[in-house]
Amino acid sequence: MRKATLVSTLYDALLDRLLSNQLKPGEKINLDRLRAELGVSISPLREAVSRLTGTRLIQFEDQRGYTVSEVSLVDFHEVMEICRNSECFALTCAIEQGDLQWESDITAALYRLRNTEANLRSPEWEIAHRDFHRTLVSACKMPRIHAIIEQIAIAQRRYRGLIDAHALSDRSADHIQLAEAALARDAERGCEIMRQHISSVEQEMTLLLHGYFERERAGDIAAQ
Structure with a gap:
């Protein structure tokens, strides 16, 4: 090899x-x-x-x-704040620059995502979910912002790996609204939905991460 x-x-x-x-x-x-x-x-x-x-x-x-690297709630909230700002910026840029192929790609990505929602958090859903969010911002012609988004997506996956991701709510309605706003070329509405989408995920994950850190602390005390 x-x-x-x-x-x-x-x-x-x-x-x-x-x-x-x-x-x-x-x-x-x-x-x-x-x-x-x-x-x-x-x-x-x-x-x-x-x-x-x-x-x-x-x-x-x-x-x-x-x-x-260590994990913490402070770091997690930083990750989610960067996610909010970078994805909204890239979505606005994509809406301004996207062409008919971009619109077609969004429609196809949403279709694939909706067809995996019967098995939320399955590997197939994870891939379809990641591809949908990538497609939304794909028309943004700024490689540096895409690099930031990819790095932050990896950090989010790491924090999801610490919790029971099946406990997170189904947000398929958010994805439909995001696609509709992008196709309507409504950047303001798209960013509003994106921010709400990311913030609601952050709130749920914060509660679940509290449980993870409490279990870790209890384990450290028991090991002493």
């Missing part, structure tokens, strides 16, 4: 472990152990781990090496 392909494969494998909480917040990354588990040499593994620092899920410190 070519090194570039191997690095990408390792990146995806490690990202999956981070998002599923198999690699836990604050845990030191033991490269030798991972190398043995994954059956690879140290060079591509180190490159994949280094690349993951760009997602901010892993951090590097002198004398300490690589560790899994």
Whole structure:
């Protein structure tokens, strides 16, 4: 296997472990152990781990090496605030620049999403949901804002991995309204719906994350 392909494969494998909480917040990354588990040499593994620092899920410190980034409610609220602002900005931009193909793509993405809603939080729904939100802003011709949105989407997935995502409400009505506002070229309405959509998710997840942090604290006390 070519090194570039191997690095990408390792990146995806490690990202999956981070998002599923198999690699836990604050845990030191033991490269030798991972190398043995994954059956690879140290060079591509180190490159994949280094690349993951760009997602901010892993951090590097002198004398300490690589560790899994900590989680907190403060960080979660920062993630959601950036999400609100970046997605609204990109949606406004997309509505201004989108063409007929963009409109057709939104309609198709919404159709796929609605066909997965019988199994909310399933892998198929997760993909369709991600693709719908990506499609809404795809006509925005600013690579930097898309990079921010992708990084924040990864951070959101990480926090969802800490809770029972099945406990979150069905927001299919929001998705329909978002598509309608985009197709009507109503940026003000679209941003209003987007902000409400993200804020309602934030409120629900905050309650669920409180439970996660309480369980973690209880576990730390019991281990002492």
